[in-house]
Amino acid sequence: MLRYLGKRFLLILPTIFVPLIMVFLLLRLSPGDPAGMMLGDQATADQIAALREQLGLDRPLHVQFLIWLKGIVTLDLGQSIFFREPVMEIIPRYAGVTILLTLVALTLAVLIGVAMGVISALNRNNPIDRGVVTTAVLGISVPEFWFALLLIFLFSVTLRWFPVSGYTPPSAGLIAWGTTIFLPALALGVRQSALMTRMMRSSMLDVLDEPYITTARAQGLPERTVLGRYAMRTASIPVVTVAGLSAGYMLGGVVAIEIIFSLPGLGRLLVEAVARRDYPVVEGGVLTIALVLAVLNLLIDVLYAILDPRIRYK
Amino acid sequence: MKMTDPETTMPAATASQEVMRAEGLSVALPIDGRMVPVVTDVSFGVSRGEAVALVGESGCGKSMTASAIIGLPPRGAQVTGRLIVNGREVLGLSPRQRRKLCGNEIGFIFQEPMTALHPTLRIGRQMTDTICHNLGLSRRAATERAVEILDTVGIPRPRAILQGYVHQLSGGMRQRVMIALALSCEPSLVIADEPTTALDVTIQAQVLDLMERMRKEFDLGMLFITHDLEVVRDFCDRAVVMYSGDVVERGSAAGVTRAPAHPYTRGLIEAVPGETTDRLVPIPGSVPQIGAWPEGCRFAPRCARADAKCRTHPPLDAENPTAVRCWHPLEEIA
Ligand SMILES: Nc1ncnc2c1ncn2[C@@H]1O[C@H](COP(=O)(O)OP(=O)(O)O)[C@@H](O)[C@H]1O
Ligand SMILES: [Mg+2]
Numbered sequence: 001m002l003r004y005l006g007k008r009f010l011l012i013l014p015t016i017f018v019p020l021i022m023v024f025l026l027l028r029l030s031p032g033d034p035a036g037m038m039l040g041d042q043a044t045a046d047q048i049a050a051l052r053e054q055l056g057l058d059r060p061l062h063v064q065f066l067i068w069l070k071g072i073v074t075l076d077l078g079q080s081i082f083f084r085e086p087v088m089e090i091i092p093r094y095a096g097v098t099i100l101l102t103l104v105a106l107t108l109a110v111l112i113g114v115a116m117g118v119i120s121a122l123n124r125n126n127p128i129d130r131g132v133v134t135t136a137v138l139g140i141s142v143p144e145f146w147f148a149l150l151l152i153f154l155f156s157v158t159l160r161w162f163p164v165s166g167y168t169p170p171s172a173g174l175i176a177w178g179t180t181i182f183l184p185a186l187a188l189g190v191r192q193s194a195l196m197t198r199m200m201r202s203s204m205l206d207v208l209d210e211p212y213i214t215t216a217r218a219q220g221l222p223e224r225t226v227l228g229r230y231a232m233r234t235a236s237i238p239v240v241t242v243a244g245l246s247a248g249y250m251l252g253g254v255v256a257i258e259i260i261f262s263l264p265g266l267g268r269l270l271v272e273a274v275a276r277r278d279y280p281v282v283e284g285g286v287l288t289i290a291l292v293l294a295v296l297n298l299l300i301d302v303l304y305a306i307l308d309p310r311i312r313y314k
Numbered sequence: 315m316k317m318t319d320p321e322t323t324m325p326a327a328t329a330s331q332e333v334m335r336a337e338g339l340s341v342a343l344p345i346d347g348r349m350v351p352v353v354t355d356v357s358f359g360v361s362r363g364e365a366v367a368l369v370g371e372s373g374c375g376k377s378m379t380a381s382a383i384i385g386l387p388p389r390g391a392q393v394t395g396r397l398i399v400n401g402r403e404v405l406g407l408s409p410r411q412r413r414k415l416c417g418n419e420i421g422f423i424f425q426e427p428m429t430a431l432h433p434t435l436r437i438g439r440q441m442t443d444t445i446c447h448n449l450g451l452s453r454r455a456a457t458e459r460a461v462e463i464l465d466t467v468g469i470p471r472p473r474a475i476l477q478g479y480v481h482q483l484s485g486g487m488r489q490r491v492m493i494a495l496a497l498s499c500e501p502s503l504v505i506a507d508e509p510t511t512a513l514d515v516t517i518q519a520q521v522l523d524l525m526e527r528m529r530k531e532f533d534l535g536m537l538f539i540t541h542d543l544e545v546v547r548d549f550c551d552r553a554v555v556m557y558s559g560d561v562v563e564r565g566s567a568a569g570v571t572r573a574p575a576h577p578y579t580r581g582l583i584e585a586v587p588g589e590t591t592d593r594l595v596p597i598p599g600s601v602p603q604i605g606a607w608p609e610g611c612r613f614a615p616r617c618a619r620a621d622a623k624c625r626t627h628p629p630l631d632a633e634n635p636t637a638v639r640c641w642h643p644l645e646e647i648a
Pocket of ligand 2: 378
């Protein structure tokens, strides 16, 4: 178990560093002078030179890289050009919303996907199954932002069940928080829940044909136990293994959702930072998202190992 | 080895000691929108303490017959006829009542223990789930019962095995666990579907001996599905030979294997190297597919003795424990 987790832990290092190196290179190798672009048209040559020096842009690329790497390792991500405060102080203010949004969306996606997939599989080829499969195909093909607008129109504007936009932190009351996070999370999770529905359905159908399911029945176990314990144990494994991938897609979709629902999250911060050419914040935001994704994947690997002992004992 | 006289080992067909009796049991499966017969008019019984072999080539419907008896045929299957388990007609029971027979009255040993045991549940969990549910014991009492039965089937350190998973065991140990699981709720009938086919030859003999010991110790009726005539002769009391969904011959194991009445049974015997001949005579032709069975005797196209009469389906004497479904049975029995 420990060796498996150790190996998994080593494997997450590239998932953190590859996007970071890409951001590093993209910012430095993109045409035009970042310092000039950050300061805008009215900047004097002196101001630009000063900022170049402050950002270390006057050094050779490999030296810049080493300095940058040292900054990351020592968690010193520099100073935001727009906010004029350390990036490490800005990021935590925005990261919480995004992490919670992703976690709630992932939970919703898994719950909906597993439930619909199981219902579909147990009704194989009858109208209920066809209904679920058709809905899943629709869900996969609908873009997140479109679904978000649909949800706002239906539940916030017409039914007035939820606020149209804005965010209440959980510290101000769980129910208030829930009403502001539910629709965004649903919009963010819908496509993944549709994918998980299809995956759960086919994995359940496969498992139901496995000999150990026949054995469980031949042992006289009631259908409830056969399905709920013996079939679910193995049928849910593929869904768990793709949950990490789903989280990745969600963190990509988080930008549009946070903008539509006006949530003060990392996605919105990132877009604004890019528009403001606030590169230290862009780097910090990408690093945070990569870290969140890595930690989530590690947790999912642990869950996978718990669910499947064959992995643990390899 | 049992070499007793076929006439004296024949148990009288008294219903009292019979744990299972199939009468005209038939199974049809939905294939391409129509029901195709897979097993037709199968009749035989199994009594307490007795091992009955169900013999025949692969695809003749042995496993399908077994799945109909345990009540777990493939989806959409139609099972007809009569099936009596411990004196009770069970084909009319509800699925829930039917499931109550599983484990309690009928134990099932599958061919491939690696796939028949759950890959991600501990052995102990599978055994105690079954014992708790069927015998109404607490988890702790069920664990003790599991330890006891694992010990009985010759598994060393049973407590450690209960903590483990199927992939950690050797093939022989897996099948012993499977046997323990099938016996854990004291069934009166055990169906074993080719229980040694997936095992190494050296392990096969041990598992066969174990099953014989269990049968005697618990006075079990055993339905032993196999295609190995040596196993029939050495470990079984009676034999039921199947061909293309039909019972073609029924009798004592010794009688059927030494002096077969049906040309198909003789063909089976001559197709394996034995003591009398080391010349292999394969049966000409091949087994017909389901849905493409010939009219009349299904073996006729491959039979040297077939004539015009064989175009009518021969009957099988339902009353007599020794019977053959053939218009021209071999002399030894005629
Ligand atoms: N689920 C199924 N669907 C369709 N045909 C099946 C199914 N299971 C078995 N069969 C067919 O039924 C026949 C009998 O199968 P089976 O009872 O498994 O044979 P045996 O156990 O004697 O080798 C075979 O022709 C097999 O192909
Ligand atoms: Mg079979």
